[in-house]
Amino acid sequence: MSQTSQNRASAPRSRVVASVAFGMAGALALAACSPPGGDAEPEADQTTAAPDSSVTEGPAGEVSCGTEEVTLEAYVETGFPLFGELAAEFEAQHDNVTFNIREDQFAVITQNAPRILADSETDIMRLPQMSELASQGLLLDLDSYAESFGWDQWPSSQLEQMRVDSEGRRGSGPLYAMGVNFSMTGVFYNKELAEQIGMTEPPATLAEFDEYLQAAADAGLTPINQFNGGATGGLAFPLQGLMASYGPPSEINSWIYLQDGATIDTDTNLEAAQHLNGWIESGYFADDINAIDYSQMMSRFIGGESVFIFNGDWESGNLDAQMPGNVGFFLMPPLEEGGQLGAMSAPLTYGVSANAANPDCAATFLNWVATDETARTIAVEVGGSHPMGPADAFMPEVDPNSVTAQTLEAGAIVGENNGAMDFIANATGAIYAESWTPNLQRMVAGEQTPEGLLESVQSDYLEQIGG
Amino acid sequence: MARPWRSSPGASAPALTEEPPGDIRSRRRADKARRLRAGLPGLLLVAPALFFYALFVLRPLAATVQYSLYDWNGITTAEWAGLDNYVRLVTDPDLIGPIVNAFQLILYFSVIPVIFGVIAAAIIRKFGESKLALASRTVLFLPQVIPLVAAGIMWTWLLASNGLVNQGLALIGLDGVTRAWLGDFDTALPAVGIIGAWVNVGLCMLLMLAGMTKIDPALYEAARLDGAGAIREFFAVTLPAVKQELGVAIIITVISALRSFDIIYISTQGGPGNATLVPGLEIYRLAFFEREIGQASAMAVALTALVLIVVLPLNRITRSESTS
Numbered sequence: 001m002s003q004t005s006q007n008r009a010s011a012p013r014s015r016v017v018a019s020v021a022f023g024m025a026g027a028l029a030l031a032a033c034s035p036p037g038g039d040a041e042p043e044a045d046q047t048t049a050a051p052d053s054s055v056t057e058g059p060a061g062e063v064s065c066g067t068e069e070v071t072l073e074a075y076v077e078t079g080f081p082l083f084g085e086l087a088a089e090f091e092a093q094h095d096n097v098t099f100n101i102r103e104d105q106f107a108v109i110t111q112n113a114p115r116i117l118a119d120s121e122t123d124i125m126r127l128p129q130m131s132e133l134a135s136q137g138l139l140l141d142l143d144s145y146a147e148s149f150g151w152d153q154w155p156s157s158q159l160e161q162m163r164v165d166s167e168g169r170r171g172s173g174p175l176y177a178m179g180v181n182f183s184m185t186g187v188f189y190n191k192e193l194a195e196q197i198g199m200t201e202p203p204a205t206l207a208e209f210d211e212y213l214q215a216a217a218d219a220g221l222t223p224i225n226q227f228n229g230g231a232t233g234g235l236a237f238p239l240q241g242l243m244a245s246y247g248p249p250s251e252i253n254s255w256i257y258l259q260d261g262a263t264i265d266t267d268t269n270l271e272a273a274q275h276l277n278g279w280i281e282s283g284y285f286a287d288d289i290n291a292i293d294y295s296q297m298m299s300r301f302i303g304g305e306s307v308f309i310f311n312g313d314w315e316s317g318n319l320d321a322q323m324p325g326n327v328g329f330f331l332m333p334p335l336e337e338g339g340q341l342g343a344m345s346a347p348l349t350y351g352v353s354a355n356a357a358n359p360d361c362a363a364t365f366l367n368w369v370a371t372d373e374t375a376r377t378i379a380v381e382v383g384g385s386h387p388m389g390p391a392d393a394f395m396p397e398v399d400p401n402s403v404t405a406q407t408l409e410a411g412a413i414v415g416e417n418n419g420a421m422d423f424i425a426n427a428t429g430a431i432y433a434e435s436w437t438p439n440l441q442r443m444v445a446g447e448q449t450p451e452g453l454l455e456s457v458q459s460d461y462l463e464q465i466g467g
Numbered sequence: 468m469a470r471p472w473r474s475s476p477g478a479s480a481p482a483l484t485e486e487p488p489g490d491i492r493s494r495r496r497a498d499k500a501r502r503l504r505a506g507l508p509g510l511l512l513v514a515p516a517l518f519f520y521a522l523f524v525l526r527p528l529a530a531t532v533q534y535s536l537y538d539w540n541g542i543t544t545a546e547w548a549g550l551d552n553y554v555r556l557v558t559d560p561d562l563i564g565p566i567v568n569a570f571q572l573i574l575y576f577s578v579i580p581v582i583f584g585v586i587a588a589a590i591i592r593k594f595g596e597s598k599l600a601l602a603s604r605t606v607l608f609l610p611q612v613i614p615l616v617a618a619g620i621m622w623t624w625l626l627a628s629n630g631l632v633n634q635g636l637a638l639i640g641l642d643g644v645t646r647a648w649l650g651d652f653d654t655a656l657p658a659v660g661i662i663g664a665w666v667n668v669g670l671c672m673l674l675m676l677a678g679m680t681k682i683d684p685a686l687y688e689a690a691r692l693d694g695a696g697a698i699r700e701f702f703a704v705t706l707p708a709v710k711q712e713l714g715v716a717i718i719i720t721v722i723s724a725l726r727s728f729d730i731i732y733i734s735t736q737g738g739p740g741n742a743t744l745v746p747g748l749e750i751y752r753l754a755f756f757e758r759e760i761g762q763a764s765a766m767a768v769a770l771t772a773l774v775l776i777v778v779l780p781l782n783r784i785t786r787s788e789s790t791s
Binding site (some may be wrong): 035037112114115118124131136140229230231232287288289290291292296382429430433434437438439441442444445447448464 | 530533534537539540541542543544545546547561614627628646647648649650651652662735736737738739741755756757758760
């Protein structure tokens with residue numbers, strides 16, 4: 001009897017042991033013990049073979065959407081009407097083409113990109129930082145299309161950022177994406193407030209800009225609102241602008257493109273970081289920038305709460321609508337009048353999956369966006385940015401008083417200066433969230449020095465590209 | 468190993484013990500068969516749940532352990548890394564910081580809500596079934612009903628530089644201390660902690676109230692007769708009676724502190740400068756931004772182990788106390 005009771009007492013425990021063992025064994029059996037991954041990877045030759053078979057034949061212009069019914073699967077960023085309007089116009093011009101558009105926030109696209117590209121037949125997809133995607137064979141090599149459509153005749157700087165070599169370095173190698181337009185950053189200002197501080201036209205030099213910032217502070221205005229809270233270190237915008245005023249933009253690009261031996265920790269970049277820190281210490285930024293996000297910055301600027309913001313021309317259309325005639329734009333001024341300057345200028349990149357069902361039609365669409373007059377008009381009016389394509393291509397009329405006109409004009413100046421740079425946050429997938437943002441936030445709080453900022457970003461960079 | 472395996476759930480214990488001799492043996496066999504017959508329907512009833520549990524809990528758990536031993540970007544074939552990911556976990560200060568933050572959060576997510584919850588419950592109990600008790604119960608429990616994301620968004624507005632908190636402070640002449648609470652290195656973690664405390668108080672209070680309703684009113688009467696005041700009564704009668712609920716509340720809230728993600732993701736994203744970075748967020752970043760699935764999995768396994776290490780002793784303490 002005592003034995004039975006003992007059995008009973010031990011029963012629950014052994015039952016637990018048994019069920020755990022059962023469950024774990026089952027679980028382990030389900031999770032096969034071979035290394036994870038691999039089977040979803042597209043075969044290497046597939047990525048190059050697919051376009052070759054259909055494209056290299058015959059002269060340019062043969063690649064098209066054909067005449068049979070085609071449904072293009074698109075995965076794009078939500079909140080921006082540009083792609084949808086382009087797609088609608090393309091459908092109107094091509095009876096047999098239908099778009100099936102799925103939208104997500106950019107952060108979601110960033111997380112899902114590898115899986116979507118590997119597991120689905122997405123024809124056109126808005127791409128995040130793309131060097132890993134390309135070097136992992138998830139994106140279609142577009143070089144043969146570039147050749148047949150004549151993209152290779154465009155200014156090479158337009159496509160440079162979308163070329164990735166076999167080791168994941170950008171700037172050269174096969175073309176893995178295409179832009180629907182290219183955006184550019186600089187300084188937006190509130191014209192009414194600028195007049196109050198005696199600024200009737202944009203500053204010609206950095207020193208002049210400093211004077212206006214001081215004048216704004218003296219007048220009791222908030223000189224600059226800039227998003228820098230959460231995971232979005234928006235001070236990277238002015239920092240990179242200053243870097244291009246102090247030093248050559250090409251060096252910054254080679255750092256972003258992961259070229260061998262490139263470093264962000266240079267003397268001129270240090271001067272730029274020190275200049276930015278000077279602005280922080282002089283109180284030119286709103287004192288809560290470490291807590292404000294992008295949309296707060298925009299609503300404050302539109303509400304007339306700051307004289308300047310550092311932002312990109314993707315807001316031109318919006319600002320023209322919200323503050324008509326009251327917004328001006330200029331590029332981060334050079335050290336000396338007429339001197340070297342630069343701007344972050346990046347194509348709004350779309351790629352084609354290596355598994356795409358209709359790569360020809362997708363490429364035709366991307367080419368149409370850059371060459372069709374209606375499409376270019378949509379790109380300017382809805383997107384607010386400069387369309388891709390040949391330098392002498394058609395440009396729609398724009399109201400000369402609008403900020404859109406000013407940003408388009410500034411784009412030409414950047415082009416002349418060879419000042420186009422990709423964003424320093426795009427060097428690696430993690431450099432922005434893991435390194436630029438926390439270090440810039442520390443600098444705002446006085447817990448990081450300009451020297452320390454560049455040193456620690458550089459060391460994180462080396463760790464990330466080494467790993 | 469073979470024995471517990473064969474005695475899968477339902478067939479259970481007897482197989483583990485030594486075979487008894489003679490007639491006891493046959494009686495035992497009959498006993499066993501009967502229990503098996505009785506257990507079979509039970510097993511069948513449990514089977515669907517067990518299947519899904521294995522599929523959605525045990526399998527991912529095993530897969531996470533497996534991934535943690537590889538260097539993997541999530542797509543291409545993984546490379547064996549052995550324990551490298553775990554070594555990095557204890558040597559890289561960037562990965563230790565979040566764990567330290569999580570332990571600091573225990574103060575806000577667990578200690579404060581539990582203390583506040585007990586006191587609130589004791590006071591509410593005094594009001595009995597009055598409307599005031601109902602109202603305060605509802606108000607305190609409401610944060611539990613609101614999705615954490617909504618709570619996070621609401622609090623970021625309240626704590627913004629021009630938010631209600633700062634407006635209130637300015638109103639009473641405390642302009643000097645107003646700041647962007649979530650954007651300040653010194654206050655970001657406590658500010659996030661306050662959000663967690665606000666959410667967890669309701670749960671703690673409800674658990675305590677449930678425990679207090681079981682208390683025999685005679686005990687209070689006896690305490691009164693012995694001359695105990697309200698405070699003495701609280702420590703002598705109420706608190707010992709809700710020990711078990713206290714244990715549950717502590718365990719649940721400590722777990723919520725260690726695995727916190729939602730509130731921080733919404734309010735600060737780990738900023739400013741990683742001041743509020745917690746393991747959950749770091750795992751997410753490693754997996755989806757750095758695409759280091761192996762490292763992220765190693766951290767997830769470590770976090771699971773950490774939660775167990777912290778919670779199991781707590782569980783034991785509260786159990787033994789409640790039986791003594």
